[in-house]
Amino acid sequence: MDISILTALSLIGFAFTAGAIDAAVGGGGLIQIPGLMSTFPHMQTATVIGTNKMSSICGTASAAYTFARKVKLQWKLLIVIAICALISSFAGAACLSMIPQSVLRPFVFFMLIVIAIYTLMKKDFGQVHTELRITPKVLILAAIGSLAIGFYDGIFGPGTGSFFIFFFIRFLGVDFLHASALSKIGNFMTNFAALSFLIPTGHVWLGVGLMMAVANVIGSVVGVRTALKYGSGFIRKIFLVLVSILICRIGYQMFF
Template sequence: MDYRLLFLCAAGFLGALVDSIAGGGGLVTIPAYLLAGVPPHFTLGTNKFAATMGSFISTAGYAKSSKVNFRLMRIAVPMTALGAILGVRAVLKIPQDFLYPFVSVAILVVGLYTFFKKDLGKVNSFTTITKKKIFFVSVVGFALGFYDGFFGPGTGSFLIFIFIRFLKFDFTNASGNAKLINFTSNFTSLVTFAFAGKIDYLLGVPIAFFMILGSLVGTKLAIKNGPKFIKPIFLIMSFVVFGKLLYEMFL
């Protein structure tokens, strides 16, 4: 019995479950790959392969429950893909180290603001679609797509927070729309890793199956239980991302 594969499948299930609710699944899966002895480049590529399968299922689940506004996102999706392509290309030329302090502070601010703003994301107050909102979401998609391709940690948390704070979505609708953007950047990065030959499909296929299961469970829980269920998990993942970035920055 391949205990390494069982361990990675369990980590994939848990990571996808958390990611489908509030983002941050990579904090579970990437350390698991490295702990199992998978080389770093193959860790990133194989994780993107499995995570993309899971995020597709999660996006489909939110869409089926009308928690994704495709009219609002129609330009944001291609802009996200463009941003992710440029981000992946940039990371091959520019060191990431300088981003740690900035992103650490940003994710901490997001977590603290969400914690102290008790009514944030409880009610869906999003109203009409305007050209201004479509432009705003497209800029956000491009920027976070680039960030996800270049660096990545906290992408889901940033997206959910932005959709709640500036578009007045509740946590459930914010998670659904964020998942569509996240899936787009994941898929774009996946294609890049595939062309580079950095995916271990013998590991990736079975892990993807368990990540799909995790995404199904997490999405159903999020849609069924709503903002009161999502908000505490979002807060936990925000502070965990902050802790991870702080740890890597100093150690």
């Protein structure tokens, strides 16, 4: 299917903006998925998700690489997060047809409200980075969180980056900047797992996905540099805005 220059430019704009926001706090799908749906209203939902994943995985990989170069991270911890997120996202995708999304929406809606209130009330939340000592307890906590959030991303998805960031701050004691860096590793692996299902079944429009991927990568570079420049305080504000948008979006889907 051929697309016009105007359509291509609008998709590039969606992908660039999504990449910039996703690099800092996650949530790029909030921009790319509605953008694809409005541009191609007759495209199957699975193809929309697959094409979005093809674009976003490239931006996520770019952000993860840049963060890894600029922010000190523990490689043993990264490996645990990556493996657990990959395995559980596979499992979530396999269970996709068994659990209706309508069952999950109220739970996710409630959890996002709790996260928003908690982050808003605790002014110092995610502002101080505690140097992690990699103990068995830390690795077990990271594994449990990555397994749960990875499974959620495979079976539903909205807010995955926000859940990763909140979990890493609350249970591992890192700040927003380090939590964003860790979340990119987990999100890359969940996207990889999803694509391994969607590409073989033909649910990825490769031409559009790759075109958007280039713009998404450029956007992610801008997003990471902004996050590194302005630090955890800036990321916290963007995080709260994104979670609020997610609450409104899922609440609208539930009630209207």
